[in-house]
Amino acid sequence: MxxxxxxxxxxxxxxxxxxxxxxxxxxxxxxxxxxxxxxxxxxxxxxxxxxxxxxxxxxxxxxxxxxxxxxxxxxxxxxxxxxxxxxxxxxxxxxxxxxxxxxxxxxQQIDAVIGVSGSSPAYVYLFIEALVDGAVAEGMSRKDAYEFAAQAVLGAAKMVLETGKHPAELKDAVCSPGGTTIAAVASLEKDGFRAAVMNAVQAAIQKNRE
Missing domain, CATH: 3.40.50.720 (NAD(P)-binding Rossmann-like Domain)
Structure with a gap:
């Protein structure tokens, strides 16, 4: 043909x-x-x-x-x-x-899609890699750490999609008063985690517009 x-x-x-x-x-x-x-x-x-x-x-x-x-x-x-x-x-x-x-x-929303979805798998891989490095530093095998980190990210994503709850509500449910998770969240906020991710999304969008 x-x-x-x-x-x-x-x-x-x-x-x-x-x-x-x-x-x-x-x-x-x-x-x-x-x-x-x-x-x-x-x-x-x-x-x-x-x-x-x-x-x-x-x-x-x-x-x-x-x-x-x-x-x-x-x-x-x-x-x-x-x-x-x-x-x-x-x-x-x-x-x-x-x-x-x-x-x-x-x-007109395609640029935003590129930043939040098209490019974001790379951000998530970087996040998983960082989680694993932190666990390896404490003696966990890299193989096990990758499995635990990837499953945690997968499960968290499904919680957002399947429960319909706001991510902030889901985050708060994990953060016990004075606990380990809120200490970790405070550390991420102190180091500019949220702003860094927002800036990455904007950088991808701006690059696509060039």
Whole structure:
């Protein structure tokens, strides 16, 4: 089956190339695209308007997944243009929900998504690594420490998602008066943990806007 036949046969076309390459590819596929087809771009930094300029007024979406999609635990934002129907939205959401969670958001929020979700797995890995180093310093094996730290992070994340409680409420439930956890939280606050994370999110957002 040749390139044109593949495009004609597809209901949904995923444009999964780097941003610079995407802008070069769009004019080459413009004549193949049909009005009933849905196109989804995962190229960061290329707006719906820019994609429309390259291929015309078709059903176009921008998706921003993160790397945990590779194990079925991703988080993806989806932004669509005015040509999308409710059925089209449902179709694209179902595709991305097949490897995690997905949510329709306005395109202007994609920068925030990159900071809070797209890049944040790296922040979490760094946090896990720091937890492990602290435990290893006290004599725990690195292998055991990684298992305990990763499971603690996984469990805490599930508590937020499944209980619907505010993270502050969940934090307070762990912090007994005068206990070990509140001492640790006080140390994190003293060292600027919260501000450091907020600054990291903003740095990712600003870099994406460059």
């Amino acid at each position: 040749d390139e044109k036949a593949l495009f004609v046969a597809a209901e949904v076309i995923i444009l999964a190339v780097q941003p610079k390459i995407l802008l070069q590819v769009l004019p080459t596929i413009r004549d193949y695209i049909q009005d009933n087809q849905v196109l989804v771009s995962v190229a960061a930094g290329v707006s719906l308007e820019e994609i429309e300029a390259g291929i015309g007024k078709h059903k176009i979406a921008r998706a921003m997944p993160n790397t945990p999609v590779t194990i079925g635990e991703g988080m993806s934002s989806i932004s669509v243009n005015h040509q999308f129907t409710d059925e089209d939205r449902q179709t694209v959401v179902q595709i991305f929900e097949s490897f995690g969670r997905a949510k329709i958001l306005p395109e």
